[in-house]
Amino acid sequence: MIQIGNVVVSFDVLREKFICNLDVCKGACCIEGDAGAPVELEEIEKLEAVLPIIWDELAPEARAVIEKQGVVYTDREGDLVTSIVNNKDCTFTCYDEKGCCYCAIEKAYREGKTDFYKPISCHLYPIRIGNYGLYKAVNYNRWDICKAAVLLGQKENVPVYKFLKEPLIRKFGEDWYAELELVAEEMKKQNLL
Incomplete structure (x- = not known):
């Protein structure tokens, strides 16, 4: 997990691949x-x-x-x-x-x-936000009905956080998202992603 401000982000949000595939699901x-x-x-x-x-x-x-x-x-x-x-x-x-x-x-x-x-939870899916007092948790929610989205994301090499850039900015702001991108790039350089 990484922390940006009062938001804790699961590594899966950075690591896993995902692009909604409405033609299939x-x-x-x-x-x-x-x-x-x-x-x-x-x-x-x-x-x-x-x-x-x-x-x-x-x-x-x-x-x-x-x-x-x-x-x-x-x-x-x-x-x-x-x-x-x-x-x-x-x-x-x-x-x-x-x-x-x-x-x-x-x-x-x-x-x-x-x-x-639409509700932010819908816009953010497959990310789910957990509220823990002063902190929020950003987690990737795996669901078998999204298998085609995972396969398309892997084919196009698009991580969850990049696919959901717009709703993440809507929820946490542009500065927060820019910091998330910096952290992800640094983790790639260190072969952590």
Whole structure:
């Protein structure tokens, strides 16, 4: 592990390779698992504000869940997460004509309808952020549904931290990311990566 400011970064974030391969996985990370995506407290208001913009994109079942319990709930571990449909799909998940799922919030962002991209945990995946009092931990989350992303990342030789440059800057800032790059380059020179 390395530490930059109050953030501890797993070596796997620097070492492992990853590039999302939506053609293969079809966005399975939005529809698999036993809970919704982690949400930060300040994101709840943003999720609620974007609802009128994306409402018609959402499935009727998703709208019913949101009307009943809201955009988030507290999961078994006590974490705040996006609401889900049928213990599976994120309520913000939609599908294109090829059966590939996409985020209705991200679509609205890309169309210039909102300035909220999507929850930072979604933008950062396969990185998960742990909060430990004064420190945050940046960890690489391995999941078998991302096997195609690992293979593509290995083929293109793109480490997780480079693939996720934009969301890492969104979360921690440009200076923090620049320091992460410097540390990674130094570790490569020392044959540690």
